[in-house]
Amino acid sequence: MINLVYNEQLKLFRKKRLFVIILIVAFLVPIFTYAQYKQVKTTEERLGTTDWRTQLQQEIVDTQNRLSSSRLQEDIRQFLKVRLTQQQYYLDHNINPNAPGAPTFMRVFAENSIGLLLPLLVMVIAADLVSSEASGGTIKLLLTRPVKRWKILLSKYIALLLSISFIVLCVAILTYGISGLVFGYGGWSMPMLTGFTSKGEELITTGVHLIPHWEYILMEFGLVWFVCFVVGTLTFMLSVLLRSTAAVMGIMLAALISGVILTNMVSSWHSAKYLFMVNLQLTNYVNGLKPPIEGMTLGFSIAVLLIWALAALIISFFTFTKRDVY
Amino acid sequence: MSQVPALKVTDLRKTIAGKEIIKGLSFELYPGEVFGFLGPNGAGKTTTIRMLVGLIRPSSGSIFISGKNVQTEFTAAMKHLGCIVENPELYPYLTGWENLEHFARMDPSIPRKRLDEVIDLVGLKLRIHDRVGTYSLGMRQRLGIAQALLGNPQLLILDEPTNGLDPAGIREMREFIRFLAEKEGLSVLVSSHLLSEIQLLCDRVAIISKGQIIRIDTVSSLLEEQERVEWKAEPVDVAKQLLAEETDVKLGDNGILITPHVEGKIADWNKKLVDRGVKVKEMKAKLPALEDLFLELTGGEHID
Numbered sequence: 001m002i003n004l005v006y007n008e009q010l011k012l013f014r015k016k017r018l019f020v021i022i023l024i025v026a027f028l029v030p031i032f033t034y035a036q037y038k039q040v041k042t043t044e045e046r047l048g049t050t051d052w053r054t055q056l057q058q059e060i061v062d063t064q065n066r067l068s069s070s071r072l073q074e075d076i077r078q079f080l081k082v083r084l085t086q087q088q089y090y091l092d093h094n095i096n097p098n099a100p101g102a103p104t105f106m107r108v109f110a111e112n113s114i115g116l117l118l119p120l121l122v123m124v125i126a127a128d129l130v131s132s133e134a135s136g137g138t139i140k141l142l143l144t145r146p147v148k149r150w151k152i153l154l155s156k157y158i159a160l161l162l163s164i165s166f167i168v169l170c171v172a173i174l175t176y177g178i179s180g181l182v183f184g185y186g187g188w189s190m191p192m193l194t195g196f197t198s199k200g201e202e203l204i205t206t207g208v209h210l211i212p213h214w215e216y217i218l219m220e221f222g223l224v225w226f227v228c229f230v231v232g233t234l235t236f237m238l239s240v241l242l243r244s245t246a247a248v249m250g251i252m253l254a255a256l257i258s259g260v261i262l263t264n265m266v267s268s269w270h271s272a273k274y275l276f277m278v279n280l281q282l283t284n285y286v287n288g289l290k291p292p293i294e295g296m297t298l299g300f301s302i303a304v305l306l307i308w309a310l311a312a313l314i315i316s317f318f319t320f321t322k323r324d325v326y
Numbered sequence: 327m328s329q330v331p332a333l334k335v336t337d338l339r340k341t342i343a344g345k346e347i348i349k350g351l352s353f354e355l356y357p358g359e360v361f362g363f364l365g366p367n368g369a370g371k372t373t374t375i376r377m378l379v380g381l382i383r384p385s386s387g388s389i390f391i392s393g394k395n396v397q398t399e400f401t402a403a404m405k406h407l408g409c410i411v412e413n414p415e416l417y418p419y420l421t422g423w424e425n426l427e428h429f430a431r432m433d434p435s436i437p438r439k440r441l442d443e444v445i446d447l448v449g450l451k452l453r454i455h456d457r458v459g460t461y462s463l464g465m466r467q468r469l470g471i472a473q474a475l476l477g478n479p480q481l482l483i484l485d486e487p488t489n490g491l492d493p494a495g496i497r498e499m500r501e502f503i504r505f506l507a508e509k510e511g512l513s514v515l516v517s518s519h520l521l522s523e524i525q526l527l528c529d530r531v532a533i534i535s536k537g538q539i540i541r542i543d544t545v546s547s548l549l550e551e552q553e554r555v556e557w558k559a560e561p562v563d564v565a566k567q568l569l570a571e572e573t574d575v576k577l578g579d580n581g582i583l584i585t586p587h588v589e590g591k592i593a594d595w596n597k598k599l600v601d602r603g604v605k606v607k608e609m610k611a612k613l614p615a616l617e618d619l620f621l622e623l624t625g626g627e628h629i630d
Contacts, residue, residue, distance in 0.1 A: 003431040003432065003434065004431075004432065006431065007428050007431055007432065010420075010424070010428065011417065011419075011420070011428075014417075014419050014420055014424075015419055136415055136417075136418075137412070137413065137415030138415050138416065138417060140379075140381060140411045140412075140415065141415070141416070141429065141473065142432075143380065143381055144379045144380060144381065144404060144407065144409050144411070145404060145429065145432040145433060146400075146401040146402070146404035146405045146432075146433050146477070147401065147404075147432050147433070148400065148401060322383075324376075324381065324382040324383060325376070325381040325382065326376070326381075326382070
């Protein structure tokens with residue numbers, strides 16, 4: 001089995017797919033870094049570079065004033081207390097909340113690329129994993145070895161999971177390494193707000209608490225990996241079913257982009273929440289952004305994605321082992 | 327023969343979309359034998375071969391490779407098989423060596439030194455570390471055979487092995503296949519739609535048409551039966567009578583007399599006819615003989 005996975009990795013490596021993907025990321029990260037840098041500069045100009053401490057001080061006073069008001073609802077009070085702790089931390093540790101370090105950039109990059117960019121990159125790897133063997137005719141040599149068909153498919157799938165992990169890891173390293181040149185490498189222990197839940201139209205803040213930044217980033221990259229795994233598995237299934245890599249890419253591309261569009265307009269179409277492509281923005285749950293459709297939670301989205309991936313795997317293995325190869 | 331046949335096919339059938347494509351094939355291959363699979367395009371040669379190598383599941387019937395059932399003991403059966411189905415499609419972005427390594431890795435029982443052996447055998451030593459994308463068709467064909475031989479198979483299945491090769495390449499391939507059968511004791515199944523190919527290469531041949539085997543026989547007996555001479559002579563009665571004294575004569579259409587082709591006797595027969603005052607207008611040896619037989623058996627179905 002290790003030999004088979006090694007073979008698949010060798011082919012992936014020699015097709016230079018991984019290399020191209022890393023190159024794309026390495027090219028995009030400096031662009032985003034520059035954009036972020038410009039944004040920070042603009043904010044600084046507006047507020048004045050030296051003034052952020054005073055500004056933060058002012059915010060803390062505001063929060064304290066609101067807290068002392070007696071008519072405050074209990075959950076808002078809770079939220080404000082947590083927020084106050086965060087602001088106090090920034091001040092005590094001399095952190096400018098508007099001037100992010102490399103970890104913040106990593107986090108923002110992950111949040112923005114989870115819905116489209118990273119799934120697209122994963123798709124490029126997964127799309128021709130099986131279909132290229134079919135269209136190139138090499139599948140005939142592969143399947144006439146003394147190796148069972150399911151083992152061959154499994155080796156390809158494992159190679160895919162390894163590549164996905166590699167891509168996610170590379171994104172993390174590249175974003176940190178490159179943006180750190182500009183923003184500095186600090187900020188791992190900055191406290192972050194999390195634990196938002198939504199009920200109906202409301203955002204419930206009772207569960208909100210602080211966690212260190214590194215834990216927050218780890219969580220988000222975990223979600224990024226999970227989304228990539230699901231998209232990879234779905235692409236893998238299409239790659240088994242279709243001979244043409246272009247068709248696989250086309251279908252996946254349409255699905256992913258329609259997901260982005262749908263997320264913005266499906267709030268009243270409730271059954272759309274069972275589509276995998278509107279569930280990809282997992283990091284929004286951690287951020288406390290309102291989900292696209294009422295009733296969607298982190299657990300729900302993960303369950304939906306898991307079911308899609310599982311179904312795709314079953315279909316892939318079933319058709320691959322049973323199918324006649326022409 | 328008492329040995330285990332390298333390949334034993336019994337009542338093999340395949341139905342695709344309600345249409346029976348392969349209608350009950352049965353045949354056996356013995357060690358050291360080159361077996362030809364001859365039929366026009368679309369007769370079911372490739373479908374049959376794909377069933378033999380486990381790419382297509384037969385609708386019914388059984389296939390045994392060296393006594394192992396392809397459907398129930400797939401891995402064991404495949405250990406005894408090397409094959410090229412249609413063109414030898416290898417990974418163009420890997421070198422020849424990497425391609426062989428890739429396939430060797432899939433079967434842990436293949437020792438590393440086997441790679442050098444097969445490369446020597448097919449004579450690819452000089453270019454083995456070049457990318458396959460830069461190979462000529464002949465070299466790819468040889469690399470294809472190298473990968474088929476990796477597992478030291480008892481049965482080699484080659485689908486149209488000379489397709490796309492130039493005349494020199496075809497002769498080389500033919501000699502190589504004969505060498506494998508005679509010196510290495512492999513059984514080789516070769517499919518082709520080229521009669522001349524099969525005639526030169528094979529010991530036995532199965533003629534297949536519309537999914538059925540019409541005839542299985544040794545090439546020599548098929549040819550003996552079919553090689554003949556056509557005579558056009560006047561008067562026909564006398565000529566027939568005279569020839570009948572020497573050999574079998576049949577009266578064909580348009581007063582043509584047909585006799586077997588016996589090397590060295592034709593001139594004598596002709597002299598005899600001429601001596602008795604028969605005017606011999608035309609003598610024609612019918613060659614290649616397999617082609618006639620083929621047309622006869624398949625009822626004039628087109629081959630190319």
